[in-house]
Amino acid sequence: MAREREVGTLWIGGALSWLEQLCLKSFVDAGQRITLFSYHDIPNVPEGVIRRDGREIIETEDFLKYEKKDSFALFADLFRLHMLRQCPGMIWVDTDVYCLRPMAYDSDYVFGHELPDSDRINNAVLGLPADSAVLADMLDFTADPFAVPPFVKPRLRAEYEAAALAGQPVHVSAQQWGVWGPMMLTHFIRAHGLTDRAQPLDAFYPIPFPERIRMIRAASKVEARLTGNTTALHLWASNKRELGRRFHGLPRRGSYLAKLVEAHGIRPELAPIRGRGGELFESGLVEALELDRVASIGDLGGTARAAVLGAWLQHDCDIVLIDADRRGEFPQAESRWVAEYRAFLEANGVPAEAVRVVRRAADLRPVDLLLNLQNFGDRAKIKHIAPFLRACLHSDSVMVTDIRKKSGSYPFLNDFGACETLSERDDDGIPVTRALFRPKAPEAAGDAGADPDWAAMARDLAGPQGFFRDNGLHSFLYIPRGDTLVVSFDNLDIAMNKREGRKPWGFDFIARQGWSMLGVMANGWTWYRDPWVCDQFDALAAEGFFDRFERVVFYGASMGGYAAAAFSGAAPGAEVVAISPQSTVDKAVVPWETRYKVVWDADFSGKYGDAARVSGAARRVTILYDPYEPLDAGHADRFTAPNVVRLRTPLLGHRLGSSLQQMGILNDIILGALSGQLTERDFYRRLRARKDFPRYQKELFQRALDRDRPELARRLGRYVLARGDHRFIRQRMQGL
Known part of the structure; x- marks a missing residue:
């Protein structure tokens, strides 16, 4: 009889994206017990996932991060070792690991090769005996955050050693990415002669990191690599950047990920990928602005689908699509992007009556939030935005706009209001600033x-x-x-x-x-x-x-x-x-x-x-x-x-x-x-x-979720929906 195993993972806190929801739910649906450790509230954990406080494993509020990537991966590398020590028999999985079938391995040594023709071991799936010497050695090594790793390249090791001799040792957070991850694991597995215990590539990494983009392409490109050995599939969270930048933070239609979310009943539009590391994607833009209320949102030129969808999900706002070209003129016939935009919104639950298309200057009206992304001031001349500033902004409006260096946007916009930097990016070597613009008094x-x-x-x-x-x-x-x-x-x-x-x-x-x-x-x-x-x-x-x-x-x-x-x-x-x-x-x-x-x-x-x-x-x-x-x-x-x-x-x-x-x-x-x-x-x-009152009901419902009280949220949801429809609560109830 196969051994019944439990898997564990970590999420520091905050809302999950659909990718983490998918992976967690895949274990539940496969019948494998999965425990999610956390330190702060998580409002949208799939039902059936066991919740535990991360302080049971490591009592801390100081979460190690790699300085250059603003990533909690370093703390997760440490946490998994302590989890394996304190939870004998449990298998660690990253939150981007999907369960294809239950992992019923008899041995407590559970890890696998991550690259073809290489003995490198990845730690996204990791099981080790709680009392094993290899685990003890890694815990000893990570106990000193200034230790010089013997497994990095000689030049880098010499650099770290010289710094230590000079009395300025290099902290692990400033060391090479992955230093407590696959590099360390591979080193100690080799040192203890355990390489032959590794599962073959197709067990967990049939799509290796260099080919990770396959995950967001046609499903057949992934399915062709899966074998009878594949139990847990690493989906590679680094794909989130591509999904956020190019696909509105949602799974690409026809991709393997799209097929999985449909199979497990996950609704990606309710939890789009909003950011990666320090980078904020358009799907998380409106949420990051922390606006109290947005009753109407306008997209100038149709370049901000993900942000508009995010605004509608958060504020249930009216949507105005302004069909103007990059000269600020209205085309005689409706632009092709308008129909595609409408289809995208409707496919993600936005009712047609919530969307209005403006194709004449006379039909422009003020909106609470105007989006001018990759448009005037970036890829089109800033001067053409003037009539839209006058017609689409009231004194309580804000606009998010992209400003290309040397475009003349700042002096132009300063005549109308003030800009506050939100983020910066590099576009073919030219800096582009994403700014929050607030209009000022007309006399100014x-x-x-x-x-x-x-x-x-x-x-x-x-x-x-x-x-x-x-x-x-x-x-x-x-x-x-x-x-x-x-x-x-x-x-x-x-x-x-x-x-x-x-x-x-x-x-x-x-x-x-x-x-x-x-x-x-x-x-x-x-x-x-x-x-x-x-x-x-x-x-x-x-x-x-x-x-x-x-x-x-x-x-x-x-x-x-x-x-x-x-x-x-x-x-x-x-x-x-x-x-x-x-x-x-x-x-x-x-x-x-x-x-x-x-x-x-x-x-x-x-x-x-x-x-x-x-x-x-x-x-x-x-x-x-x-x-x-x-x-x-x-x-x-x-x-x-x-x-x-x-x-x-x-x-x-x-x-x-x-x-x-x-x-x-x-x-x-x-x-x-x-x-x-x-x-x-x-x-x-x-x-x-x-x-x-619908707003109060929504806030009360969300508060129950934020406090990890799903049963209270269910009771409130049933109470509200028994008395009428409430779109926000109805959609969230489907995830409970």
Whole structure:
């Protein structure tokens, strides 16, 4: 009777790609017990895989890496030796090893040749007796991370020895790649006379490393190499780079890998390959941006399929394909890439109605995220992007763009906004930077004065009893009504381009209550750090403007929330209602605030600078925030005065106002807060509506997965799906 074996492997933490999911599930489906050791949460482990804490084997948070490749392979080389010592009979397999049939080897010596006509041994599949001398010798050798390996080339060995003699020994992390891997294993196997115990090439490596690309070509190229000896097949994780660069992080259609994922029910589009080493692929681009919400994404020229698919999977966003050529012109007939692009999206689950194709300038609309990859500024002249920047970006948008050295892109784009480097690559010897572009206020791009449409509208709204003042960058609109004054802070671009009626936030809502309104508008993402704004508040305070009212309430969200708290200092005793506010964006005060680079150079000093300090003079400061958004929570924690009331909205994100609006409870909450009648009890009673809110359900479900609680996720998934469809949860449930 064949010996029943268990295999073990390691994943430090973080989500698996479909390749690791495939390999783990292949052992489960073959009926072979497989244990996955880890140190951090892994949200998407296939069912049936045994989970164990890596600290049972090595208690550490210091994971050795090869410096040049930013790879945990070095720590994995060490971990497997300790696992074999502490788990007798277990066979180590890398997470890119696929199980063709159970490994039922009687001997504890399980390893194989990795190259034809060579005695070199690979350690992707490795079994050794726990008490063997060869294992003991390797553990002794790896106990000294500065040891000079006797098995590297003489020139390199001499270099390491000279460094050691000079008192500067070379740490293993700076030594040659694989020094604790196949090179070391082969050396000690030879030293102990165990080479004849090695399995033949076709056992684990019928496709050797030099031919690894076969894995992503036609299935027949791999199947022709498989034999009756093949039990576990090394798929070579280095293929992930090719898959990520050329095939959107997904298995190539018709390849052996595509055939395997179909056989095991793996859905690659839910876990595409997002990066390799330090290189980020397009499939992981949107996730890496860590954007709070993307309602719409545009692909300018059709060069970013993988990024768009990733955005849709993460945000369920609308997709806009902009069919423009590299001169910035729209072709008379639909470009060939459009149909291929649509087919790709639909093949990966995107419904046709979520995709819109734009082929006329008149049909361009602002999107939250614009992608300009390998296009204007890289392979096409940057000047042709100008009309798309004007038409496709609102002040809360971001664009990811590729910038080729000496293309003139930086000075051109600096007239429209600011760029932040995301990554760099070399394209035929020419450096290309991938940058995150944020638009800046229109006046900084050469426009003088306020929007003329807004100025005319504002003067009309103010009427003869009110007033409108502006300096091009900011404006004040006062509309007198009753004895309560609401001072609101808004972004002009959002009001004019994204809000029906093109009016300041809450205009009609405030009017219905009979309240007076002072609307302060920023013409861009300025955080109101303009001396003119401070002067206006000083003047209003000096003339007794705020003293005319029985109640004064300052209101705003995010940037506006900062301003509401900061400028409340002009009216001591006023109330503040702030949604997801920043306390300041002064890097000297909040060095952990990594957002809003566009305003990092602004001056946050002065009496209206630190909102957490200034708002101490208010009667009450009500802050709504998500405690699970670390940066928002950090700002909320800085408001320490006794007048502060924190209302927690778990898992609703930074833009929780839109979430509350979609839940149908924002108006009641804001009305209660502005009128001074909202109690904590009332707030949390209304917040119960989140139980039926899709975003909250999604975040709660994902949180259960992140905490390795699959059964809890299943129960929640069944609860949600019994009451209606939820695409995200339905798809993830298929993997559970």
